[in-house]
Amino acid sequence: MSDDSSTRIVADLRRWIASVPPGTRLPSSRELRQRHRAGPATVQKALHALAAQGLVESRPGVGTFTLAIRTPRTVDFGWQTTALGTAGFRDGHGPTSLETIPNSVIGMHSGYPCRELLPEKLVRAAFARATRAENLMGRPPVAGLPDLQSWFATELAGATPDGVAPVSPSDVVVIPGSQSGLVTAFRALAGAGRPILVESPTYWGAMLAARQAGVQVVPVPSGPAGPSPEAVAESLGRTGARVFYAQPTFANATGWLWPRDRADAVLDAVRAAGAFLIEDDWAHDFAIDAAPQPLASRDDAGHVVYLRSLTKSVAPATRVAGLVARGPARDRILADHGAEALYVSGILQTVALDVVTQPAWRTHLRRVTEQLRGRRDLLLEALVRHAPQARVEAVPRGGLNAWVRLPDDAVVADVVARCRADGLTVGDGGEWFPAEPAGRYVRMNYAAAEPSQLGRAAEILGAALR
Amino acid sequence: MSDDSSTRIVADLRRWIASVPPGTRLPSSRELRQRHRAGPATVQKALHALAAQGLVESRPGVGTFTLAIRTPRTVDFGWQTTALGTAGFRDGHGPTSLETIPNSVIGMHSGYPCRELLPEKLVRAAFARATRAENLMGRPPVAGLPDLQSWFATELAGATPDGVAPVSPSDVVVIPGSQSGLVTAFRALAGAGRPILVESPTYWGAMLAARQAGVQVVPVPSGPAGPSPEAVAESLGRTGARVFYAQPTFANATGWLWPRDRADAVLDAVRAAGAFLIEDDWAHDFAIDAAPQPLASRDDAGHVVYLRSLTKSVAPATRVAGLVARGPARDRILADHGAEALYVSGILQTVALDVVTQPAWRTHLRRVTEQLRGRRDLLLEALVRHAPQARVEAVPRGGLNAWVRLPDDAVVADVVARCRADGLTVGDGGEWFPAEPAGRYVRMNYAAAEPSQLGRAAEILGAALR
Numbered sequence: 050m051s052d053d054s055s056t057r058i059v060a061d062l063r064r065w066i067a068s069v070p071p072g073t074r075l076p077s078s079r080e081l082r083q084r085h086r087a088g089p090a091t092v093q094k095a096l097h098a099l100a101a102q103g104l105v106e107s108r109p110g111v112g113t114f115t116l117a118i119r120t121p122r123t124v125d126f127g128w129q130t131t132a133l134g135t136a137g138f139r140d141g142h143g144p145t146s147l148e149t150i151p152n153s154v155i156g157m158h159s160g161y162p163c164r165e166l167l168p169e170k171l172v173r174a175a176f177a178r179a180t181r182a183e184n185l186m187g188r189p190p191v192a193g194l195p196d197l198q199s200w201f202a203t204e205l206a207g208a209t210p211d212g213v214a215p216v217s218p219s220d221v222v223v224i225p226g227s228q229s230g231l232v233t234a235f236r237a238l239a240g241a242g243r244p245i246l247v248e249s250p251t252y253w254g255a256m257l258a259a260r261q262a263g264v265q266v267v268p269v270p271s272g273p274a275g276p277s278p279e280a281v282a283e284s285l286g287r288t289g290a291r292v293f294y295a296q297p298t299f300a301n302a303t304g305w306l307w308p309r310d311r312a313d314a315v316l317d318a319v320r321a322a323g324a325f326l327i328e329d330d331w332a333h334d335f336a337i338d339a340a341p342q343p344l345a346s347r348d349d350a351g352h353v354v355y356l357r358s359l360t361k362s363v364a365p366a367t368r369v370a371g372l373v374a375r376g377p378a379r380d381r382i383l384a385d386h387g388a389e390a391l392y393v394s395g396i397l398q399t400v401a402l403d404v405v406t407q408p409a410w411r412t413h414l415r416r417v418t419e420q421l422r423g424r425r426d427l428l429l430e431a432l433v434r435h436a437p438q439a440r441v442e443a444v445p446r447g448g449l450n451a452w453v454r455l456p457d458d459a460v461v462a463d464v465v466a467r468c469r470a471d472g473l474t475v476g477d478g479g480e481w482f483p484a485e486p487a488g489r490y491v492r493m494n495y496a497a498a499e500p501s502q503l504g505r506a507a508e509i510l511g512a513a514l515r
Numbered sequence: 516m517s518d519d520s521s522t523r524i525v526a527d528l529r530r531w532i533a534s535v536p537p538g539t540r541l542p543s544s545r546e547l548r549q550r551h552r553a554g555p556a557t558v559q560k561a562l563h564a565l566a567a568q569g570l571v572e573s574r575p576g577v578g579t580f581t582l583a584i585r586t587p588r589t590v591d592f593g594w595q596t597t598a599l600g601t602a603g604f605r606d607g608h609g610p611t612s613l614e615t616i617p618n619s620v621i622g623m624h625s626g627y628p629c630r631e632l633l634p635e636k637l638v639r640a641a642f643a644r645a646t647r648a649e650n651l652m653g654r655p656p657v658a659g660l661p662d663l664q665s666w667f668a669t670e671l672a673g674a675t676p677d678g679v680a681p682v683s684p685s686d687v688v689v690i691p692g693s694q695s696g697l698v699t700a701f702r703a704l705a706g707a708g709r710p711i712l713v714e715s716p717t718y719w720g721a722m723l724a725a726r727q728a729g730v731q732v733v734p735v736p737s738g739p740a741g742p743s744p745e746a747v748a749e750s751l752g753r754t755g756a757r758v759f760y761a762q763p764t765f766a767n768a769t770g771w772l773w774p775r776d777r778a779d780a781v782l783d784a785v786r787a788a789g790a791f792l793i794e795d796d797w798a799h800d801f802a803i804d805a806a807p808q809p810l811a812s813r814d815d816a817g818h819v820v821y822l823r824s825l826t827k828s829v830a831p832a833t834r835v836a837g838l839v840a841r842g843p844a845r846d847r848i849l850a851d852h853g854a855e856a857l858y859v860s861g862i863l864q865t866v867a868l869d870v871v872t873q874p875a876w877r878t879h880l881r882r883v884t885e886q887l888r889g890r891r892d893l894l895l896e897a898l899v900r901h902a903p904q905a906r907v908e909a910v911p912r913g914g915l916n917a918w919v920r921l922p923d924d925a926v927v928a929d930v931v932a933r934c935r936a937d938g939l940t941v942g943d944g945g946e947w948f949p950a951e952p953a954g955r956y957v958r959m960n961y962a963a964a965e966p967s968q969l970g971r972a973a974e975i976l977g978a979a980l981r
């Protein structure tokens with residue numbers, strides 16, 4: 050089935066539909082197949098597209114007929130201004146990391162790896178199996194498929210040292226992607242109007258989730274070795290916050306990794322304050338120089354609430370993540386998840402579990418590590434050569450991104466716009482800062498572009514800085 | 516591949532694993548196949564299950580090995596009591612409609628139709644097609660797949676009378692199920708702390724969503740002909756609410772349908788108050804005696820915000836719904852959806868669209884209507900015969916449920932428990948009332964049970980009432 054030929058048939062039929070009165074019968078599928086020299090699936094796909102666009106309707110046993118196209122009149126929604134008020138208003142644009150761009154542009158702005166780094170064969174095979182499975186039509190429990198809960202628990206337990214009680218499967222809540230997990234965790238553990246600590250810089254999606262949950266963001270400065278434990282303790286004490294949101298492993302956008310000692314000291318500060326650490330282990334499957342060691346595996350008193358998503362490493366189509374929490378915190382998170390989502394599609398859970406339990410998944414992850422290392426090194430070398438004005442202050446130890454510092458007199462928005470005009474999209478570093486940025490940065494996702502494009506990307510950035 | 520034999524292999528191997536030291540190599544797949552007289556897929560499935568349970572690990576090229584099973588120690592989560600406080604606490608149980616029950620029980624408590632009423636062939640075929648599709652690995656736009664937006668818009672436009680501007684595809688936001696749509700709509704249109712009007716009785720999921728969004732629920736009495744327009748106008752005026760949530764078509768749990776004149780008068784009251792009507796068209800695909808005529812099709816000034824879910828009629832696995840709004844309300848809903856979910860799995864959108872655009876979908880819906888009519892009539896007749904103490908005050912015109920009134924001296928919880936003990940689950944009517952119930956009711960989902968079970972169900976209820 051060719052996408053192109055079905056698109057061509059749609060275009061031809063749209064012209065024809067515009068020229069005939071509503072209610073006209075379309076040529077039969079057979080006539081269309083002959084006229085366009087296309088297979089039955091292609092013609093069927095074209096007819097579906099026209100039906101979805103509201104241009105034709107199918108009357109079973111009779112045929113397919115054109116529909117009237119109405120001209121909309123202008124309507125005044127002014128009354129809504131009063132009804133909506135200003136309280137829920139968000140200014141500004143949506144997440145730029147989700148923008149789609151033309152193929153001709155080198156896209157390094159997104160938060161996702163390119164298709165070549167996804168386990169496409171495994172995902173397709175898993176979907177094919179799940180499609181045939183007996184339980185396809187069923188409804189999974191609110192907390193998730195038991196086997197998937199077990200898998201998330203086992204992954205954490207595997208890193209748990211002796212003397213620490215490992216999490217159990219019932220501590221896992223399967224959620225529809227990490228974004229909703231962040232909103233749920235912020236709402237359940239802090240609550241509207243309350244403060245939460247975040248690193249600065251931090252993940253933009255977490256700030257969006259914080260606004261959504263109505264919590265107040267309090268920034269703590271971070272660096273290549275993570276935040277200072279004293280600063281964390283001081284901020285928790287001063288603000289009364291009981292939640293610290295962090296990405297200790299390959300932070301987005303910097304690729305920084307908290308060293309083991311530092312991580313334990315921060316965890317001690319959180320414990321001493323009677324607080325929660327929400328550990329967003331977003332890049333667990335994107336290690337380069339070091340194996341991820343979740344803090345959650347070294348806590349059994351319920352201080353660490355752990356979030357691990359499979360969306361980016363398995364496939365955007367499988368929006369599944371695990372949220373691990375113990376004690377009353379787990380009960381609150383489960384109740385909040387139930388009220389918000391009821392349950393997560395069973396097939397997405399089945400597919401995610403299938404992919405990550407295949408032996409080939411480990412092979413795939415090793416290949417991803419090699420690919421990421423190669424792309425990262427290519428980009429860093431190219432930046433030194435072609436964009437000497439820019440600097441990567443600490444080599445990312447994992448993750449998808451290089452956090453590139455521009456000269457202090459650069460205007461980031463202008464640099465981003467000049468790159469875009471020359472065929473390169475990068476992320477404006479300001480989006481990762483909760484308040485005024487500590488420097489001028491852009492984020493470049495080396496996992497989103499082709500390796501062969503990375504040299505050209507560095508040239509474009511270099512030119513934009515001149 | 517047999518589920519039973521793979522379960523048997525898992526049970527056997529669990530016993531064996533408990534008897535050997537950690538790190539022991541499992542017999543090879545071939546040995547297991549011979550020992551259990553099972554096919555390779557069955558053995559593979561058993562090994563996956565053991566891996567997911569953390570009992571074994573596979574080392575590619577070497578074999579599968581047993582893992583140590585740790586004994587968890589008891590941990591004290593008392594510190595969380597202080598950290599969490601009481602503000603986010605929810606008392607009571609989760610939604611009883613989502614409970615799973617043994618096969619031996621006649622299950623009429625759930626909110627879903629039984630598997631025989633789902634278009635299983637269409638869903639399996641659509642998943643199979645989507646699994647092979649080129650775009651499986653892609654990420655859809657935040658507002659949804661354009662073709663699915665078009666389909667939702669076209670469905671509404673089909674019912675739109677002349678002189679009313681039909682909605683356009685860009686007015687549609689595709690969301691991950693109607694529960695999250697309710698939370699989004701309540702939060703975006705009313706906002707925390709503000710009142711919203713609901714019918715009494717109303718859908719329990721809407722009250723759960725209201726609590727989640729932090730809005731205050733104000734009940735308006737409803738009946739077989741819907742709420743009185745004067746009562747709606749008075750409540751909007753008195754409370755200052757700018758949102759009225761309702762199910763005008765085959766309400767859950769009553770099956771009531773607002774007559775056309777009444778619906779228009781209520782819409783006028785909402786318009787006059789400068790308010791929104793959130794129309795939850797949950798049972799659009801479950802008509803029995805009348806074709807659904809959404810109020811949203813008769814409003815083009817942005818007063819009606821329309822919610823249509825495909826979860827219950829297509830499959831629980833496809834958690835996809837459309838939220839239709841115009842003007843600034845649409846912008847707010849889209850921003851809220853983006854912050855909460857980022858986007859909905861592309862494959863679920865593709866599958867839902869595929870199913871509802873097949874010619875066989877119409878045939879399926881006609882069959883569902885006949886099935887629902889047959890089951891409803893069977894249940895109502897059986898209740899008259901076997902449970903004369905109970906009364907259905909108005910025959911449900913559509914939907915899945917009979918709303919059964921018990922004698923005024925009945926204690927509903929006791930009746931529900933006695934039915935349960937005798938092998939029948941029904942919903943406690945109190946869950947559909949925002950405050951004190953106006954009468955003693957149970958909800959019986961005639962679409963969830965087998966037609967052959969409906970007589971026995973009525974007998975059990977009759978006995979429980981004696």
